[in-house]
Amino acid sequence: MDTRRHLEWGVLSAPMVIFLLLFLGFPALVNIVYSLSSVSFQTLRSPELSGFSNYVTVLTDGNFWRAIWFSLRFGTITALAECLIGFVLAIFLAPLFEKRSWLLAIIMLPLMVAPALVGLMYRLVLHEFVGPVPHYLWAWFGSAPAFLNATNAFWTLVVVETLQWTPFAFLLFYMAYRAIPFDVREAAQMDGSSAWDMLWRIEIPLMAPTIAIALFIRFIDGFRVFDNVYVLTGSGPGGSTRSLSIYVYEAFFRQGEIGPAVAASVLLFIASFAVLFAINQGLARRAR
Amino acid sequence: MHRTLLKSLTLGLMAAAAPLSAAQAAVTVLGWPGGPEETALRAVADIYNAQDGLAEEDRVEVLFFARDGFWDKLQADLAAGTQAFDLNLIATYSIGRYAPFMEPVTLSDEAESVYGESVLSTMQFEGQQYGVPTDLSLHFMYFREDLIEALLADADAAAVYGDISEEYLGERLEPKAPDEWTWDDYAATALYFTQAVNPDSPTRYGTVLQMQNLLFNMMVWQSTARSYGGNWMDDEGNITVDSDAYRRGLELYKMLYDAGATPADSTSYEFPEANAAFVSGQVATMLQWNGAAGELTNPETAPAVADTVGIVAPPAGDEGRFTHIHGLGFGLNQNAPNKEGALAFLQWLSTEEAALAYAANSGAPALTPEVVAAIADERPDLVQLGEFASQYGYVMNGATGANALSVYELQAQHFTGYWTGQETLDEALAAVASGMEDMLAE
Numbered sequence: 001m002d003t004r005r006h007l008e009w010g011v012l013s014a015p016m017v018i019f020l021l022l023f024l025g026f027p028a029l030v031n032i033v034y035s036l037s038s039v040s041f042q043t044l045r046s047p048e049l050s051g052f053s054n055y056v057t058v059l060t061d062g063n064f065w066r067a068i069w070f071s072l073r074f075g076t077i078t079a080l081a082e083c084l085i086g087f088v089l090a091i092f093l094a095p096l097f098e099k100r101s102w103l104l105a106i107i108m109l110p111l112m113v114a115p116a117l118v119g120l121m122y123r124l125v126l127h128e129f130v131g132p133v134p135h136y137l138w139a140w141f142g143s144a145p146a147f148l149n150a151t152n153a154f155w156t157l158v159v160v161e162t163l164q165w166t167p168f169a170f171l172l173f174y175m176a177y178r179a180i181p182f183d184v185r186e187a188a189q190m191d192g193s194s195a196w197d198m199l200w201r202i203e204i205p206l207m208a209p210t211i212a213i214a215l216f217i218r219f220i221d222g223f224r225v226f227d228n229v230y231v232l233t234g235s236g237p238g239g240s241t242r243s244l245s246i247y248v249y250e251a252f253f254r255q256g257e258i259g260p261a262v263a264a265s266v267l268l269f270i271a272s273f274a275v276l277f278a279i280n281q282g283l284a285r286r287a288r
Numbered sequence: 289m290h291r292t293l294l295k296s297l298t299l300g301l302m303a304a305a306a307p308l309s310a311a312q313a314a315v316t317v318l319g320w321p322g323g324p325e326e327t328a329l330r331a332v333a334d335i336y337n338a339q340d341g342l343a344e345e346d347r348v349e350v351l352f353f354a355r356d357g358f359w360d361k362l363q364a365d366l367a368a369g370t371q372a373f374d375l376n377l378i379a380t381y382s383i384g385r386y387a388p389f390m391e392p393v394t395l396s397d398e399a400e401s402v403y404g405e406s407v408l409s410t411m412q413f414e415g416q417q418y419g420v421p422t423d424l425s426l427h428f429m430y431f432r433e434d435l436i437e438a439l440l441a442d443a444d445a446a447a448v449y450g451d452i453s454e455e456y457l458g459e460r461l462e463p464k465a466p467d468e469w470t471w472d473d474y475a476a477t478a479l480y481f482t483q484a485v486n487p488d489s490p491t492r493y494g495t496v497l498q499m500q501n502l503l504f505n506m507m508v509w510q511s512t513a514r515s516y517g518g519n520w521m522d523d524e525g526n527i528t529v530d531s532d533a534y535r536r537g538l539e540l541y542k543m544l545y546d547a548g549a550t551p552a553d554s555t556s557y558e559f560p561e562a563n564a565a566f567v568s569g570q571v572a573t574m575l576q577w578n579g580a581a582g583e584l585t586n587p588e589t590a591p592a593v594a595d596t597v598g599i600v601a602p603p604a605g606d607e608g609r610f611t612h613i614h615g616l617g618f619g620l621n622q623n624a625p626n627k628e629g630a631l632a633f634l635q636w637l638s639t640e641e642a643a644l645a646y647a648a649n650s651g652a653p654a655l656t657p658e659v660v661a662a663i664a665d666e667r668p669d670l671v672q673l674g675e676f677a678s679q680y681g682y683v684m685n686g687a688t689g690a691n692a693l694s695v696y697e698l699q700a701q702h703f704t705g706y707w708t709g710q711e712t713l714d715e716a717l718a719a720v721a722s723g724m725e726d727m728l729a730e
Contacts, residue, residue: 041367042388128551129568146552150708237555238705253360255694
């Protein structure tokens with residue numbers, strides 16, 4: 001029986017394994033080879049092994065660490081902001097959405113726009129001479145902040161990212177909020193719980209796994225941000241808005257530094273794997 | 289039944305394959321999308337295809353993909369040995385990077401008399417011709433004639449101008465006509481027309497600088513350094529950017545930015561943002577690519593300023609006036625599936641007939657005086673283009689090498705860092721000089 005079951009598992013999982021090997025395993029292997037090689041666009045098919053020099057180059061590059069810092073900061077702040085706003089909207093607007101569910105479609109609209117287009121849109125919206133935001137600020141206050149200068153660009157990007165992706169967090173929280181059984185709330189009310197107690201002691205604990213997943217997904221998305229940042233500010237004055245993805249892109253295509261670019265992406269892969277592994281272990285332990 | 293089915297399938301496959309093989313047999317040209325270059329290429333391709341007796345397999349088809357990341361995508365395609373196009377766009381500053389994936393070409397006998405030797409050289413690498421120079425890019429100083437005339441005619445305004453120049457530049461200057469400007473005159477004019485400096489200014493800003501961390505913005509800026517005698521390298525190959533000339537050019541931009549003479553968001557501006565600022569009527573001067581002339585002088589696209597836009601060559605430094613030049617053109621993909629047809633099109637593209645057709649359809653070829661005379665009434669800007677290119681045009685030493693784009697990228701990062709106060713001038717110049725040593729030594 002066991003043998004037959006193993007065979008069935010093997011057959012059923014084979015397409016997925018083959019898919020992963022072809023589309024993830026092969027590129028990963030090529031990346032590892034390139035990261036250990038001296039390679040250029042002319043020698044893509046004949047790289048020469050050069051040990052760990054690419055890794056040394058990356059790890060001693062100040063721009064790499066600045067990009068890591070930008071990505072960490074950006075990922076953390078946007079994930080927290082999106083989840084906080086999404087949570088508040090989900091809780092306080094839930095009664096409204098239950099009566100008028102079509103409003104959900106409106107809230108979801110920002111998710112329908114490609115991030116690069118969002119970047120392009122805000123490039124126009126925030127431009128001092130063609131954008132509506134600076135236009136009205138000038139008209140009402142006689143001046144407008146420089147949204148994309150070196151001082152403000154980071155926070156402008158945070159706001160743009162938050163405006164686009166808060167609906168995603170909202171949707172998760174709204175579904176989790178609605179999934180709380182009615183009898184649980186009813187029982188709490190009969191026990192005399194206040195609205196605050198209900199939220200703090202019943203609803204938030206029941207929504208905690210969703211909150212954790214939403215925070216994690218939004219952090220990952222923020223950490224690897226590329227499109228809208230690249231379109232809005234490029235890597236920013238002095239590289240001030242260079243995320244890790246932009247660092248890898250620029251090293252690869254703009255500077256032709258293929259080995260270091262791939263080494264940086266391998267380092268990123270290792271770090272991501274370590275974090276995911278730790279989270280998985282933690283969840284498994286908690287489940288036991 | 290089976291035979292009928294088989295026959296139907298075979299015919300169906302043949303029908304499906306027919307347009308594919310025709311497309312593969314045609315000459316495919318990858319062009320620069322979304323601007324006058326696309327319009328011009330489409331027009332000359334139509335003219336070429338309309339020739340009597342042109343074989344079906346030599347017909348030209350044009351192909352475009354987005355401008356964003358164009359050169360990166362092209363590099364990836366060429367390195368992968370693409371056969372998707374026979375001819376592709378090349379630029380002076382990237383020939384060295386793409387030459388390993390391209391083939392030198394021989395142009396028509398007319399090419400030298402049509403373009404002249406110096407313009408043909410913008411498509412050369414290591415002594416070999418890699419393409420036809422279809423468009424030349426350089427810089428114009430655009431200015432508002434109405435504002436400058438008013439300034440020149442008003443003694444009180446001249447006194448204010450003198451006070452401002454004394455305060456910001458340490459020297460009392462008098463207003464001058466733009467064609468006589470030094471960089472200090474330009475800066476004083478920009479400051480005078482800035483409301484943050486001169487509350488009576490009719491415009492919000494005196495100029496608009498393109499300060500985004502972008503390689504093309506270095507090409508716009510570097511004529512300041514060049515006019516003070518700056519260069520990437522000396523004749524012995526020593527990197528020379530850490531010089532007084534570079535310092536003066538960089539400090540000029542920083543002073544204007546800090547004084548508010550350019551929008552505070554200029555650090556995110558490139559070509560379109562700067563044009564948008566200028567056409568708003570709130571900016572008095574702008575150093576910009578010649579490609580903007582059509583938009584800025586067209587009443588439909590620039591209703592607030594089109595009638596008052598003046599154009600001169602960039603201002604002078606101690607060493608004279610200079611403008612960066614580079615050419616865009618078309619060269620032969622090493623893996624072109626139809627090399628013969630592609631070479632035939634390139635030969636035709638380098639004739640006088642093709643060059644004039646290209647110019648008549650919005651292109652910007654730099655033509656010799658004898659050739660441009662035929663189209664001077666229709667395209668007076670091309671006469672100016674040729675004059676400025678021959679009198680003030682320059683290419684920095686090393687700026688056609690394989691790593692030229694990387695050098696521009698490096699400069700863009702550190703010089704924008706200096707302008708926005710994230711690096712000191714010494715740090716920025718030292719980092720650029722050190723990086724260039726590595727890049728240009730390779």
